[in-house]
Amino acid sequence: MARRLPTTTLRLFSRRLNTASSSSSIAAGSRPSKPEPAAPTIVDLDDHRKLFSSVSTWKLLRSTVNLGLVANEMFVDFGMWVMNSRLVETGLVRDVILKTVKHTMFEHFCAGETTEEAGKCVRKMHEAGLRGMLSYAVEQTSNNDGCDRNLEGFIRSVDLSKSLPPSSVSFVIAKITAICPINLLRRVSDLLRWQYKDPSFTLPWKLNTLPIFTDISPLYHTLRKPEPLTPQEEQDLELAHKRLQDLCRKCVDLNVPLTIDAEDTSLQPAIDYFTYSSAIMYNKDGNATVYGTIQAYLKDAKERLFTASKTADKLGVPMGFKMVRGAYMSSENRAVSRFGYDSPIHDSIDETHSCYDECASFMLERIANGNDAVVLATHNLQSGKLAASKARDLGIRKGNPKLEFAQLYGMSEALSFGLRNAGFQVSKYLPYGPVDMVMPYLLRRTEENRGLLSTSSIDRVLIR
DSSP states (O other), X not given: OOOOXXXXXXXXXXXXXXXXXXXXXXXXXXXXXXXXXXXXXXXXOSOHHHXXXXXXXXXXXXXXXXXXXXXXXXXXXXXXXXXXXXXXXSHHHXXXXXXXXXXXXXXXXXXXXXXXXXXXXXXXXXXXXXXXXEEEOOOOOSSHHHHHHHHHHHHHHHHHHHHSSTTSEEEEEEOGGGTSOHHHHHHHHHHHHHHHHOTTOOOTTOOOOOOOOOTTSOOTTOOSOOOOOOHHXXXXXXXXXXXXXXXHHHHHHHTOOEEEOOOOTTTHHHHHHHHHHHHHHHOBTTBOOEEEEEETTBTTHHHHHHHHHHHHHHHTOOOEEEEEOOSOHHHHHHHHHHHTOOOSBOSSHHHHHHHHHHHHHHHHHHHHTTOOEEEEEOOOHHXXXXXXXXXXXXXXXXXXXXXXXXXXXXXXXXXXXXXXXXXXXXXXXXXXXXXXXXXXXXXXXXXXXXXHHHTTHHHHHHHO
């Protein structure tokens, strides 16, 4: 008979997580090395049999193998080298690599290649008491034709969500970089940054939006006054707005919330602009359809969240936010190295965790007062437990539709099932699409989350 792991064992693994000191651990969510008080035990992670009772033995075995592989730094480094090398340009070698990736990392971290496979994955999770956040995993596009194709993919995700069991899909995910050319997003971000520096600088194309910057927001990407948008760029911007509005209207019609993913700080101002202008249009009657994403590893995250929420209150716009720690550390570090400025990311792991927990607490209090909605996307055991206990203390009933916890598919299974068993709504972020299309997502997740993947000891032990 399998034995129940004692609380002391889990605390031992928590202390091991606390020792992570690499820069990537900020994004990964590992705790600092100093001892911290144990969080209240509303989320029980001790009983491994209860946690994984809905998971088949075969899937547990496969998870053990895959988590063991991605926890091996040499394996990850070799895989990254192969995928970024010219080997993938060779037909036969590329086929072998893609098949290998498909039957290892892809099957573990992705929901499938087609909408049918993604739907099957959602149904299985629904049977286990979890929900799905459908993400057609396109990353970036450089032209309008590609943007139009990607919009069709997002629309299919919304249609798919309505063909599945009620409430089995919590959100559809979209990336603005997939429906607006990447160079145009950079141009719009530059212009928005310059207007913040110089309020007299006019942007005739600008729609009503919420505050995008604070006084501590990084502005070093725009060091000189940018040229106005050309007539062609304005036309392309209008097309991008129309794509997002088409998607928003589809979500409103089918009552499917839409979450806009965050990107790095060079692009985020334009993404927030798209998100907030759409929220003003489509978040009505006390319900948030369009959710933005706040990355807590950024120094200005808390202030931006507070400022946007305060302005939304004045406008009578209900807001929804997805709280994450952040997933663009490598690109941010390269940018500050190039520009010679201080990093926009918190200087310590402590500050990142403190920012995340304070933002989560702020949003939970707003929910308790009847305002807004939040997705608390975290792989950190302590943050999950603290938020669950805070929700209980505020009287937020279990299953409240304005509170959702979330983890990436294939990661932090113990926390997902622990929160589910405590009665909360829990979603898994489900990227799907052809293996070669999803490869950029897998590479980025592997690179940015290597700190978390290498400290997934608690999941591996509980699964065993």
